[in-house]
Amino acid sequence: MARAVELARNGRGPTAPNPCVGAVLVHDDRIVAEGWHTRYGRLHAERECLAQARERKVFAQADPAECVMYVTLEPCNHHGKTPPCTEAILDAGIGAVRIGAMDPNPRAAGGAETLRAAGVDVATGVLQRECEDLIADFLVWQRTGRTYNILKMAATLDGKIASAQRVPEPVSCPESFVRVQELRKLAGAVIVGGGTFRADNPSLTCRASGLPEGFCQPLAVVVTSLLPGPDAASTLLRDRPEQLVFWTPQQAAESDTAEALRTRGVRVIGLPGKDGGLDLAPGFAFLRTECGCHYTLCEGGGHLAMSLVEQGLADELVYFMAPRILGDESAPSAFAGRSGMTMKQAVDFRISTAQACGRDLMLTLMP
Numbered sequence: 009m010a011r012a013v014e015l016a017r018n019g020r021g022p023t024a025p026n027p028c029v030g031a032v033l034v035h036d037d038r039i040v041a042e043g044w045h046t047r048y049g050r051l052h053a054e055r056e057c058l059a060q061a062r063e064r065k066v067f068a069q070a071d072p073a074e075c076v077m078y079v080t081l082e083p084c085n086h087h088g089k090t091p092p093c094t095e096a097i098l099d100a101g102i103g104a105v106r107i108g109a110m111d112p113n114p115r116a117a118g119g120a121e122t123l124r125a126a127g128v129d130v131a132t133g134v135l136q137r138e139c140e141d142l143i144a145d146f147l148v149w150q151r152t153g154r155t156y157n158i159l160k161m162a163a164t165l166d167g168k169i170a171s172a173q174r175v176p177e178p179v180s181c182p183e184s185f186v187r188v189q190e191l192r193k194l195a196g197a198v199i200v201g202g203g204t205f206r207a208d209n210p211s212l213t214c215r216a217s218g219l220p221e222g223f224c225q226p227l228a229v230v231v232t233s234l235l236p237g238p239d240a241a242s243t244l245l246r247d248r249p250e251q252l253v254f255w256t257p258q259q260a261a262e263s264d265t266a267e268a269l270r271t272r273g274v275r276v277i278g279l280p281g282k283d284g285g286l287d288l289a290p291g292f293a294f295l296r297t298e299c300g301c302h303y304t305l306c307e308g309g310g311h312l313a314m315s316l317v318e319q320g321l322a323d324e325l326v327y328f329m330a331p332r333i334l335g336d337e338s339a340p341s342a343f344a345g346r347s348g349m350t351m352k353q354a355v356d357f358r359i360s361t362a363q364a365c366g367r368d369l370m371l372t373l374m375p
């Protein structure tokens with residue numbers, strides 16, 4: 009199942025707004041075929057896996073009744089863009105199926121029962137946590153009208169994201185930079201706070217290697233109450249104003265500055281207030297419905313990160329921990345803006361994956 013989870017991740021992005029799913033076929037404790045859902049509307053993981061088994065002539069030597077299929081998501085039971093996977097499994101005569109997560113989509117669910125009723129040996133809940141984390145994005149798309157928002161932070165051991173002088177220097181190692189580019193490739197929009205926009209003058213482009221021809225760069229969203237003038241020295245304003253979006257208080261969105269920015273093709277979106285800040289949820293709904301984004305990536309700074317966490321809009325936290333210490337209290341932190349907190353008021357996350365990334369530690373955390 010761990011291998012199936014790994015395979016499923018290959019489809020993350022292209023399968024949206026459907027889930028990514030992986031499957032492996034095992035005979036005699038050996039993996040004999042693999043497959044994953046590669047793209048929205050294409051064959052499901054189980055059918056890809058069975059196709060590979062046939063291509064490799066697996067069933068010439070192995071009795072399908074002695075094969076076990078491991079699949080990260082309950083096999084679908086419905087005619088969608090493709091016929092039901094339960095049918096494919098039964099037609100192939102597979103003897104046993106091991107399922108990770110149950111399908112939360114009521115139209116497709118029920119596969120486990122159908123297979124059982126047909127005499128297949130079915131077990132559910134195999135690596136359930138991992139398999140459920142894999143479809144956290146699918147749950148957000150199903151249950152809300154907004155994007156699945158990944159919050160990425162890179163910080164020192166003492167949680168600092170920059171020096172007190174805010175000189176734009178990397179905190180994390182080159183390997184982590186590569187991983188961030190993969191996240192930007194996944195994202196339809198990259199979001200930063202106004203402080204980061206002003207201090208770093210970022211381009212927020214994806215510089216992953218081997219980008220496909222005609223790759224569409226993610227939108228750049230800046231959350232700020234302080235709109236820049238249309239001629240401000242900003243890489244984003246200069247290079248790609250049409251892909252630049254500001255989220256700003258309602259009043260600022262009606263200002264002359266906002267109008268001047270709009271004449272340059274910049275989108276200025278007014279958001280309602282909330283707890284002294286902005287209500288960010290309508291912004292994410294805008295990106296999903298008006299811009300067709302499925303994933304968004306927020307890259308700080310600390311105030312925006314904390315607002316997202318408090319508003320329940322950090323669906324996944326990717327935290328690069330660099331083994332370095334700054335020890336400077338006046339340096340900005342990965343999360344900021346609250347005061348007088350007790351430990352009871354800390355926001356808890358669960359570690360989903362932890363892996364070395366160059367000299368850094370890369371943590372994926374779920375709320």
Ligand code: AOF
Nearest residue numbers: 029045052053083084088089090113116
């Ligand atoms: C599976 N295996 O690999 C996937 C499943 O429109 P369709 O036919 O692509 O069906 C999409 C639904 O099927 C989707 O909402 C989810 O419930 C399930 N996805 N199921 O057995 C797969 N991708």
Ligand code: ZN
Nearest residue numbers: 052083084093
């Ligand atoms: Zn299916």
